[in-house]
Amino acid sequence: xxxxxxxxxxxxxxxxxxxxxxxxxxxLAESALKTLGELGYARTSLREIANNSEFTHGVVHYxxxxxxxxxxxxxxxxxxxxxxxxxxxxxxxxxxxDLVTGFLxxxxxxxxxxxxxxxxxxxxxxxxxFEEQLRPDVEAIDQLLEEMIWRILTRYADLxxxxxxxxxxxxxALIDGLxxxxxxxxxxxxxxxxxxxxxxxxxxxxKLVAA
Amino acid sequence: xxxxxxxxxxxxxxxxxxxxxxxxxxxLAESALKTLGELGYARTSLREIANNSEFTHGVVHYxxxxxxxxxxxxxxxxxxxxxxxxxxxxxxxxxxxDLVTGFLxxxxxxxxxxxxxxxxxxxxxxxxxFEEQLRPDVEAIDQLLEEMIWRILTRYADLxxxxxxxxxxxxxALIDGLxxxxxxxxxxxxxxxxxxxxxxxxxxxxKLVAA
DNA sequence: GACTTTGTTTGACACTTGTCAAGAAAACTC
DNA sequence: GAGTTTTCTTGACAAGTGTCAAACAAAGTC
Numbered sequence: 051x052x053x054x055x056x057x058x059x060x061x062x063x064x065x066x067x068x069x070x071x072x073x074x075x076x077x078l079a080e081s082a083l084k085t086l087g088e089l090g091y092a093r094t095s096l097r098e099i100a101n102n103s104e105f106t107h108g109v110v111h112y113x114x115x116x117x118x119x120x121x122x123x124x125x126x127x128x129x130x131x132x133x134x135x136x137x138x139x140x141x142x143x144x145x146x147x148d149l150v151t152g153f154l155x156x157x158x159x160x161x162x163x164x165x166x167x168x169x170x171x172x173x174x175x176x177x178x179x180f181e182e183q184l185r186p187d188v189e190a191i192d193q194l195l196e197e198m199i200w201r202i203l204t205r206y207a208d209l210x211x212x213x214x215x216x217x218x219x220x221x222x223a224l225i226d227g228l229x230x231x232x233x234x235x236x237x238x239x240x241x242x243x244x245x246x247x248x249x250x251x252x253x254x255x256x257k258l259v260a261a
Numbered sequence: 262x263x264x265x266x267x268x269x270x271x272x273x274x275x276x277x278x279x280x281x282x283x284x285x286x287x288x289l290a291e292s293a294l295k296t297l298g299e300l301g302y303a304r305t306s307l308r309e310i311a312n313n314s315e316f317t318h319g320v321v322h323y324x325x326x327x328x329x330x331x332x333x334x335x336x337x338x339x340x341x342x343x344x345x346x347x348x349x350x351x352x353x354x355x356x357x358x359d360l361v362t363g364f365l366x367x368x369x370x371x372x373x374x375x376x377x378x379x380x381x382x383x384x385x386x387x388x389x390x391f392e393e394q395l396r397p398d399v400e401a402i403d404q405l406l407e408e409m410i411w412r413i414l415t416r417y418a419d420l421x422x423x424x425x426x427x428x429x430x431x432x433x434a435l436i437d438g439l440x441x442x443x444x445x446x447x448x449x450x451x452x453x454x455x456x457x458x459x460x461x462x463x464x465x466x467x468k469l470v471a472a
Numbered sequence: 473g474a475c476t477t478t479g480t481t482t483g484a485c486a487c488t489t490g491t492c493a494a495g496a497a498a499a500c501t502c
Numbered sequence: 503g504a505g506t507t508t509t510c511t512t513g514a515c516a517a518g519t520g521t522c523a524a525a526c527a528a529a530g531t532c
Contacts, residue, residue: 074509090391092303095489106511108492117490169390176387179380179448180301189449215468219442220461227438231430237390238400250431257426257468285479306519317481319522328520478529488519499508 075113078103079127082120087166090173091121118183125174125187128167133194135160140201146210153202154251158244161232168233196222203258212259221258228254286324289314290338293331298377301384302332329394336385336398339378344405346371351412357421364413365462369455372443379444407433414469423470432469439465 081103086094096117100107114120139152161168175192178184200218207213214221232247292314297305307328311318325331350363372379386403389395411429418424425432443458 090388092388093391096491097489107490108511108513109509111491112509169387173387173390175445176380176384177301177303179384179445180304185449188445192445216461216464219457220439220464223438223442223461224435224465225438227434227436227441228431230438230441231434234386234390234399234403238396246430250427250434253427253431254435307521308519318520319481319483320479322521323479474532476529476531479527481526482524483522484524485522486520489517490515491517492515493513495510495512497508497510499506501506502504 071113074109075123076127078105078110078113078120079124081105082124083128083167083170086121086124087170090170091177092173096120118181121174122183122187125184125191128171129187129191129194132167132171133191133198136198136202140205143205143209146206149202149206149209150252150255154248157229157251158248161229161236161244161247162240165233165236168229169237172230172233192222195226199225206255207259210259212261214258215260216258224254224258225251282324285320286334287338289316289321289324289331290335292316293335294339294378294381297332297335298381301381302388303384307331329392332385333394333398336395336402339382340398340402340405343378343382344402344409347409347413351416354416354420357417360413360417360420361463361466365459368440368462369459372440372447372455372458373451376444376447379440380448383441383444403433406437410436417466418470421470423472425469426471427469435465435469436462 078099082094082099085099085102089098096110097107099120100110110120114123136153136156139149139156143149143152171191174184175188178188196218199222200214203214203218203221216224228247228250232243235246236243289310293305293310296310296313300309307321308318310331311321321331325334347364347367350360350367354360354363382402385395386399389399407429410433411425414425414429414432427435439458439461443454446457447454
């Protein structure tokens with residue numbers, strides 16, 4: 051029988067084996083994410099993923115039930131890496147200005163250095179409107195990102211002796227709108243986009259809190 | 262020779278003929294937009310478009326050079342219908358409150374009644390990050406939408422005796438962020454989304470102007 | 473009414489896609 | 503080291519894709 055490679059399957063055998071499986075999965079997911087980030091969801095085939103990795107296309111199907119299973123795993127894997135990006139800034143900032151500069155720095159940095167991942171994220175979120183199977187994962191990440199923004203905003207309010215003037219979903223939608231605009235713009239012409247993003251966030255952040 | 266069916270081609274013959282061609286194009290585009298709005302860019306094939314129309318798949322290729330040509334035409338056709346949605350509200354409003362209620366009403370209305378179009382728009386904008394050929398059209402629409410938002414905001418400022426506190430791209434990114442959040446959420450669970458959107462816009466709009 | 477142009481149908485092509493299965497290779501067990 | 507289990511390769515499949523071209527129908531022209 052073929053090993054059931056999916057979701058929350060139990061495998062009584064070999065503890066070290068299940069670990070190895072998980073490692074292969076992660077390796078495949080990382081490779082897949084690279085390809086997905088470059089080509090986008092629609093244009094990425096399992097064979098393309100396999101070609102850009104050290105494995106053959108059969109291996110992909112050995113470790114993942116089907117394409118959705120792979121993508122879904124990728125998305126979940128990705129989320130573990132993305133939503134903690136600003137934690138250090140939030141924790142170490144000692145003034146509102148401090149927090150803002152740190153936040154802007156990290157944000158423009160990830161915009162530039164991890165463009166493919168962000169492109170993929172916005173792609174997948176759009177796809178989730180058409181492909182129900184993607185929705186749970188996308189919703190979970192959206193939730194995580196919202197909380198991330200909320201942590202920043204409440205901390206910012208604390209440091210400036212103010213209080214958030216909008217609720218968490220609103221704050222997330224607003225800032226995400228600015229970031230998505232930057233990602234789309236960056237894909238087209240990278241030059242001035244990061245500075246523009248910084249400037250716009252600088253305009254907006256103070257308006258999200260009030261005494 | 263096959264009639265060159267694309268872009269800005271000149272055709273010296275028959276004035277009434279070129280009109281008929283344009284009408285067929287529009288008919289095909291409208292049909293294609295319906296299918297695209299339901300299935301999304303990735304899952305929509307030319308045959309599917311043809312099947313959901315009164316034409317055969319050969320006709321599609323007779324009037325459009327290739328798939329991109331068709332999609333591109335659809336997008337350009339779509340844009341002529343979308344960016345003037347709030348013009349009447351902007352013109353007839355006699356107070357800030359008037360404008361806001363009118364704006365919110367129209368926005369939640371289009372969210373509900375034209376969901377597929379909005380889904381498609383966000384899908385295409387994401388695709389444009391990967392498919393260069395889509396970029397010019399997407400950028401043009403983005404520009405149009407930005408101007409649309411800007412007209413609303415400046416009018417709002419006028420009526421309330423204030424001035425815009427953010428520039429046009431920022432205002433657009435913020436409001437678009439809220440709207441996209443609503444569209445994505447609406448695709449998943451329609452119930453409370455329109456009201457939430459209204460509430461959030463109501464929170465945000467006053468913050469975009471200042472005395 | 474013959475003839476040309478324009479529009480449409482149909483079927484084919486080359487290719488890519490996800491999926492799977494049979495068997496080779498490697499790892500592991502005793 | 504034989505035998506078993508796990509991992510991987512390879513090749514195949516059916517289905518779907520964009521594209522095109524040859525046959526056919528309709529409309530327009532003289």
